[in-house]
Amino acid sequence: MHEPDFWYRPSSWMSRLLMPLAAVYGAVAGHRLRREGFDAGIPVLCVGNYHVGGAGKTPAVLALVKLLRDLGETPVVLSRGYGGRLRGPVMVDPDRHAAADVGDEPLMLARTVPVTVARDRLDGVALARSQGATVIVMDDGFQNPAIAKDASLIVVDAGRGLGNGCVFPAGPLRAPLPPQIARTDALVVIGDGAAAGKIAAAVAVRGKPVLSAHLKADDASLASLSGKRVAAFAGIGDPNRFFRTLRASGVEVVLERAFADHHPFSQGEIETLIAQARRDALTLVTTEKDLARLRGRGGLPDRAREIVPFAVTLEFEDAADLRKLLSEWLFKAREKKFRTSK
Template identity: 50%
Template sequence: MRAPAFWRTRGLPARLLAPLGAIYGAVTARRMRREGVRAEAPVVCIGNFTAGGAGKTPTALALADALAAQGRRPAFLSRGYGGAIREPTRVDLNRHRADMTGDEPLLLARRAPTVVSPDRVEGARLAAALGDVVVMDDGLQNSSLAKDLRLAVVDGGFGVGNGLCLPAGPLRAPLETQLDAVDAVVVVGPGAPGAEVGRLAASRGLPVLQADIAPDSRTVAALRRGKVLAFAGIGRPEKMFETLRAAGVLVAEEMAFPDHHPFTRAEVASLLARARRKGLRPVTTTKDWVRVSGLLAPGEEHDIVALPVTLEFRDPAALGRLLAERLRRPALRPSA
């Protein structure tokens, strides 16, 4: 879905939907308080307080790198949103497509073993057999699996929007309830909304880690040579457009699609034709690329540029200390 504009304010639509939001938030809060099943390996959950994108997948990838630097063997766990797989499955980049696994798992699998499973407990069992720490991409509000470290990722430019629960606002549960259910907050990028969430988290004694999204320098250098048509189907498409402009890329046209948008061949062909007519270079996110690439005709493979990004923690040492402190529990291996 695409986030409605009223999620940023408490105007009439938000006020009318607030009673429904209160009910939704209360139900989610009650579910979050349930005790989960302990996995055979420590579990790190990368989630967010709101619906939509905040930078969870780049955070998960950066966290995997930090774990590897400590000698750990991370394995990712994803529910595979938008994919057809219903049983715990290890992602195979030579066999699986986005319509089978969802888009994020295909990105995660480039870095470390990745398991897709709508059932988090069963998925964690398989992931624990592939590594010695399980990194969950999303699942903060899912209580079926106990977590050893819970990180909430906050978009600096959006924060928690109007502070109301779905459908009146973007929150999945009341912010106070969710702050009680996390061990640290990661604020990605600058912005007053995210800074305010960070201050609130710090006032409750939670560690607040600052991070930034950095686009690939070689890709940016190539894009600076001309004008681009930027398109994205992520939680906040404007974040990708802002990243390009901040890097000095001339964005002549923007096209925003809903998060996890299932592109069609007709849409891709129309987008390419539009770019050719206007002399623009199409560029999108790596997450969108895994959904679009299978729709390209022979000879079009290089017509769309995927913009790789990495998440960089401003204080990597603070992250390292947090991981070392919270993940002291060794992985348990089932008895033969």
Template identity: 50%
Template sequence: MRAPDFWWRRERTAAASLLAPFGALAGAYASARMKREGRSVGIPVICVGNPTVGGAGKTPTAIHLAHRLAGLGRRAVFLTRGYGGTLHGPAVVDPNRHSSAEVGDEPLLLARAAPVIVGRDRVVAALGAERLGAEALVMDDGFQNPALTKSLSILVVDAGVGIGNGLCVPAGPLRAPLAPQFARADALLLVGEGAPGDEVGIAARAAGLPVLHGRLAPEAGAVARLIGRRLYAFAGIGRPSKFFETLDAVGIRPAQKRAFPDHHVFTEGEVDTLLREADAGDYTLVTTEKDAARLASNTAGRTLLRAAEVLPVRLVPDEASGLELDRLLAKALAPARAV
């Protein structure tokens, strides 16, 4: 699904106004649901969520936290619903056996950093993590799901778009009103820069939340391979323009760009079109790691992937935010250490 453009406009459009009553109802339900008491599974649960629908940088943040936990001497296991996959779980993700069609694209990326359990029932999935030696569970998404008691919840916001028009789905991108989400969060992480993110940061500080800052940095080796080449960039993520902006930020400006909906499964026709257009313009195709994970799941996608470069990115917090993350993680882990 591609988010409607009017979600991200500051002024309220006619479509947003028409849908606002439905958004208010959905937001009230989500707020009430978040109040339910969750279950503790005896392992610290670190939740990475976002207040809006769509991509904000949750998966790179989750991977970064797993690395920081390792630095603190804790073995992390990822817990995820496996959005877009058919597998109900609980199941341990095996990149050599599972495809994105089965477990979703994000779990395949997470599995490169630490073990991953996919499960629609998060409590059942979490209870299975102990046999993997989990000393901390890192949830990629699930902030609004009340099933598990969280030890630490970090809301991630794309600073370039913030919370859009500030309305709840379907009138806007918010999953629930901002105030009750802030009330259940421990920190806000702004990824990138932009006035929309600054405004969310002001609201978070007013609610008593620490505001952290980070950026998505592309892998240096991948950047070096792309410099000086005519590029055709394509992406099917929450905000494809964010991928294009990442390329621009390192001085790489694609001659052609094509955006697809989030979690898009590329058809044979689309693969043929991309390959044909790249060949006609003597372009090098370049895409995201998430898209690469999906493309590897079928024959047509693998053909496209062999012809494309992949640009991995990682979260890089600023120095002060890195120190604050370590403090928050240590606090979340402290009760478990005292047992």
């Protein structure tokens, strides 16, 4: 879905009109947050958002996986597989599955780390453990109470913040903010801007760490676009962040096309984009997540082979702080599980 513009306006009659629905939704969501989840038996680290839409969660998952491996851990990512038809539990195989099977984010992540998709997250835990996981990284699921989290790392975009601060459907929040903050173990603020200042202060006043990070373009992606004028398209939570990242990396963006998050591109849409790019002598570029949705079980179709993926990684201003946090979280989680098992 496209996020409504009024979610990111400070005052809107539409938000006020939807407040009664938001109050009901928020009460249910807040109650769910208080439920006790199932103990997975191994540490569970959750990477989530306070709100619907994108903020850089997938790059954060990959950055967390890298640090965990540096610590000698064997992480497996657990995802609900949004947009995929398979209920699971199933281990994602990029050579066998398409985004229509398991979702675009799991398919993209599975090229780097083992990923299990399961609508029932308890089944996903069992499959992840059978694969030798020493730690489970939950991709989203912060508001889902099914599994107890040993630590939750929340991602927010510095430029967008939390919009009007209202609960869905009056605003983008998935649940009232106070119970979400109460369950936050660390906040990651991505990019530049002041929109996340208040939420960062609210987390910090509880004594929880606030980490700063930024998206860095992959060197190979930059090299492939050097000196070229591009037509950029994206169907992610915040397409404008992708366009800004391109420009901040020195890429000349001539044409932009934004689609809804997880948009299933039709053959006609791709052919139109390719024709527009060819007409104006532009290089067509998109995100890795969008390209994952274009891949079929046999790989990229011929019509999409000239599309250039723009890869990014999340870099923390002080990765040592996050590494120390991870070590502490894992130690405390294992100590707690040891005590309760006796």
